[in-house]
Amino acid sequence: MFNSVDDVQAALLAHEYVADRDLATTVLLALKLGKPILLEGEAGVGKTQIAKTLAEMLGRKLIRLQCYEGLDVNTTIYEWNYQRQLLQIRLAESSGGANEDDIFSERFLIKRPLLQAIEAGQIGGAPVLLIDELDRADEEFEAFLLELLSDFQITIPELGTIRAEEPPLVIITSNRTREVHDALKRRCLYQWIDYPNAEKEYQIVTRKVPQASGHLTYQIVGFVQKLREMDLYKVPGVAETLDWAAALIALDEYDLQAPTVNDTLGVLLKYQDDIQMVRGTVASAIVESVKGKAD
Numbered sequence: 290m291f292n293s294v295d296d297v298q299a300a301l302l303a304h305e306y307v308a309d310r311d312l313a314t315t316v317l318l319a320l321k322l323g324k325p326i327l328l329e330g331e332a333g334v335g336k337t338q339i340a341k342t343l344a345e346m347l348g349r350k351l352i353r354l355q356c357y358e359g360l361d362v363n364t365t366i367y368e369w370n371y372q373r374q375l376l377q378i379r380l381a382e383s384s385g386g387a388n389e390d391d392i393f394s395e396r397f398l399i400k401r402p403l404l405q406a407i408e409a410g411q412i413g414g415a416p417v418l419l420i421d422e423l424d425r426a427d428e429e430f431e432a433f434l435l436e437l438l439s440d441f442q443i444t445i446p447e448l449g450t451i452r453a454e455e456p457p458l459v460i461i462t463s464n465r466t467r468e469v470h471d472a473l474k475r476r477c478l479y480q481w482i483d484y485p486n487a488e489k490e491y492q493i494v495t496r497k498v499p500q501a502s503g504h505l506t507y508q509i510v511g512f513v514q515k516l517r518e519m520d521l522y523k524v525p526g527v528a529e530t531l532d533w534a535a536a537l538i539a540l541d542e543y544d545l546q547a548p549t550v551n552d553t554l555g556v557l558l559k560y561q562d563d564i565q566m567v568r569g570t571v572a573s574a575i576v577e578s579v580k581g582k583a584d
Contacts, residue, residue, distance in 0.1 A: 327462075328463070331526060340421075354420050356425045407451055418459045421462050484524070493530075501537070513533070516567065533557050536553050547572055547577075
């Protein structure tokens, strides 16, 4: 579908995702080699969005598995609908006896994201499988995922082995709250996504919040870039920049003003200590600084 890195970069941009050349290269290699992508970086820098954009760009179904502590087979692959099975048994007994083959058939199977992704390749084309925030899951789940990514097949004892005729495009994200095991990294193409520089962030805001004037967008990006230079507990990501731009437009703000900035810091910063550090004289000084550059 894509012949070059430039083609991928242009296609992503056409779907409102501003990608650096190294990320576009990783995407192209994943498509050509059929390998998963492991994206690491801070929260809010666009890791999850790349999977959504790729699904839209490629015309594929997006299947998302949100990771958390305690994930198991029942929540990631499949489980049996025990209530329906029990009802079927009672109905069968009333009519002369239960048939185990009927009870353990596909119509009683509840398919979870990983099984859906494997099966989709058999039916209507390989989907994009997003395994989001893998670092939140237990290492036991990571070990199971390792096996799945090797063979792209799942065995259900009562039904047999289900194989993906066309493996899904797998995007795995991690915020690095813990290290992902080296064995899984070896099976993936690795890409770190960093906070964007001012030029890239300006492009992103311009595309995602077109209602903002170029003048205001310049000020917004300048303010956020200054915050990222501070020793905050959690600096704002791109997601917060976009939320803040939308908030300022909703408040009919067309030129950055210190009072409005102070009132809306909760859109940008998510910890009270950070808000207290910035609010007041610091925020005012940053506003004056970025307005001076804009002028």
